[in-house]
Amino acid sequence: MTARKNTRIALIGYGNIAHSLLKGLLAADYEADSIRVSDSAAAKLKDLKQETKGIRTFASNLQAIEDATSAILCVKPDVVQAVCAEIKDTLMRQSTVLVSVAAGVSVDLLERWTAQTLPIVRCMPNTPVAVGCGMIALYANPCVTAEHKKLAEDIFSTVGSTVWLEDEKDMHIVTALSGSGPAYFFRFTEAFEKAAKDLACPPHLARELAMQTLYGAGKLALQSRSDIATLREQITSKGGTTERGLQVLEQADIDKIARSVLKAASLRSVEITQQLEDT
Ligand SMILES: NC(=O)c1ccc[n+]([C@@H]2O[C@H](COP(=O)([O-])OP(=O)(O)OC[C@H]3O[C@@H](n4cnc5c(N)ncnc54)[C@H](OP(=O)(O)O)[C@@H]3O)[C@@H](O)[C@H]2O)c1
CATH class of the missing domain: 1.10.3730.10 (ProC C-terminal domain-like)
Incomplete structure (x- = not known):
């Protein structure tokens, strides 16, 4: 509970998977005001704000990650590089853990687009996270500490079953089987x-x-x-x-x-x- 109390999650890109994840987190009693959401589409944020009391929404990704303990990138793979360029300095300054759910985007690419010293977790959830029955595979870069892993585990284990991969190559079959x-x-x-x-x-x-x-x-x-x-x-x-x-x-x-x-x-x-x- 203490870990959760100090957790501030930023969801970047509010499409299908972010919506499912948010639904699952709220159902698992995550406080709405511990979650911030950003998206390029203002209309989506307006609807979300009306539907979910206490949630903080931002048109700016940078504002959404301000003070966040984890930033979860939920944009399409071809947008990840641009978003990384936008947020990397703030992530580094705050030691925010970057979690990416983008299919096919390797840790190597994420490090190239941010910094090799940033804690990065590559993650593949599926939409049943919305009902607490997701399957979530996770893979960490060497900067991820046991504490960072616990932070990610605390978030994702509330919305489904988690597994940490030792070999990133397994993420392809994970994406094909449980992701899709x-x-x-x-x-x-x-x-x-x-x-x-x-x-x-x-x-x-x-x-x-x-x-x-x-x-x-x-x-x-x-x-x-x-x-x-x-x-x-x-x-x-x-x-x-x-x-x-x-x-x-x-x-x-x-x-x-x-x-x-x-x-x-x-x-x-x-x-x-x-x-x-x-x-
Ligand atoms: N859907 C799944 O079941 C699933 C499962 C596992 C992993 N994933 C991964 O999750 C990621 C998102 O998939 P999705 O199906 O949720 O896609 P999606 O529904 O298209 O959601 C992406 C959202 O990001 C917004 N966006 C685009 N550019 C942005 C920017 N620069 N800053 C902030 N927000 C921006 C998009 O707005 P616009 O629509 O206006 O562009 C859209 O609302 C993908 O990388 C995918 O590989 C998806």
């Missing part, structure tokens, strides 16, 4: 909802069946001691409906599809790093 992953499960759920409607299921029923099954299967898988294959086998009776349905997934080579999905997304993460390094 909610979209794959949403897409799968959308497909089942649509298919049920096509098979004459009433729309509201199709939606509820698909959504609750996604939620229930996830929760069961997480809470169960059994591995996921065992959980699947427990519902798959010989000659039953599940077996027949699963046969279709196997015929479509679901393993190959999953491999291709992760390969494509992680290659894109490598590509973003490469493109930024070449500029």
